[in-house]
Amino acid sequence: MADNGLLEARDLVKTYGSVEALRGASFQAKPGEVTALIGDNGAGKSTLVKCLSGAERPDSGSILLDGAEIELDSPTAARGLGIETVYQDLAVAPELDPAANLFLGREVYRKGLLGKLGMLDKAEMRRRAVEEFARLGVTLQNTDVPIGSLSGGQRQSVAVARSVVWASKVVFMDEPTAALGVLQRERVLDVVRRVRDEGIAVVLISHNMPEVLSVADRVEVLRLGARVARFTAKDTKLEDLVAAMTGALTQEEAA
Numbered sequence: 001m002a003d004n005g006l007l008e009a010r011d012l013v014k015t016y017g018s019v020e021a022l023r024g025a026s027f028q029a030k031p032g033e034v035t036a037l038i039g040d041n042g043a044g045k046s047t048l049v050k051c052l053s054g055a056e057r058p059d060s061g062s063i064l065l066d067g068a069e070i071e072l073d074s075p076t077a078a079r080g081l082g083i084e085t086v087y088q089d090l091a092v093a094p095e096l097d098p099a100a101n102l103f104l105g106r107e108v109y110r111k112g113l114l115g116k117l118g119m120l121d122k123a124e125m126r127r128r129a130v131e132e133f134a135r136l137g138v139t140l141q142n143t144d145v146p147i148g149s150l151s152g153g154q155r156q157s158v159a160v161a162r163s164v165v166w167a168s169k170v171v172f173m174d175e176p177t178a179a180l181g182v183l184q185r186e187r188v189l190d191v192v193r194r195v196r197d198e199g200i201a202v203v204l205i206s207h208n209m210p211e212v213l214s215v216a217d218r219v220e221v222l223r224l225g226a227r228v229a230r231f232t233a234k235d236t237k238l239e240d241l242v243a244a245m246t247g248a249l250t251q252e253e254a255a
């Protein structure tokens, strides 16, 4: 459980050749809140998330966790600080069962002879997976089958759970409900809410504005590589979000 985890980006600049993907972008994600990161296509959302999850290095600007400046030179470094990312493209291994997916890359081994790593401890992984799925409210029809045979919503819930289980501070979710039906979408959003309620800072990247307003506590808007507006979701209408995304409404000076 996290009781801290304020993540901040200050004035991030990132260029790809002649393209300025981020032009002094700032951002804040607070513990125990869902912060939606929205913006039109090409606004810089993915680039910002990549910088904040260690997949890209900004050219300039600073990143702070709990008020202290941090260097994120790899996704492993970010994970080491409790920052996890759920990608849009469902990073699960379809041929493995849900428990094995939860522990993918972080497998539990039994102690072998002379302290060497022994066999995979499947029973322990399964026990912990059942516990974690219950905690996060992930209900699976069958936990003994390859995840590829589950529904899209169940697969996505496992993908979300997999990052969340290891995240102690911040989780980025890039369009976690894209391509899901209405009921499946609700199930994934319930998992998102539970994670938030455990005190993690959840960052939701979404193009679905009704979904943003139903699940987010705060909304930060990027436009042309800079933050242009911030909203408290409960006081905000869909039109306000659209106005900020298109540039009709500007609260903050773009860098």
Ligand SMILES: Nc1ncnc2c1ncn2[C@@H]1O[C@H](COP(=O)(O)OP(=O)(O)OP(=O)(O)O)[C@@H](O)[C@H]1O
Pocket: 016, 019, 020, 021, 039, 040, 041, 042, 043, 044, 045, 046, 047, 048
């Ligand atoms: N690896 C790259 N090489 C060159 N240009 C890039 C690269 N990544 C992003 N860009 C450019 O940077 C800008 C911001 O892209 P980014 O993907 O961050 O936006 P986005 O807000 O996530 O958009 P979308 O909603 O369409 O996914 C775009 O103009 C994009 O073409």
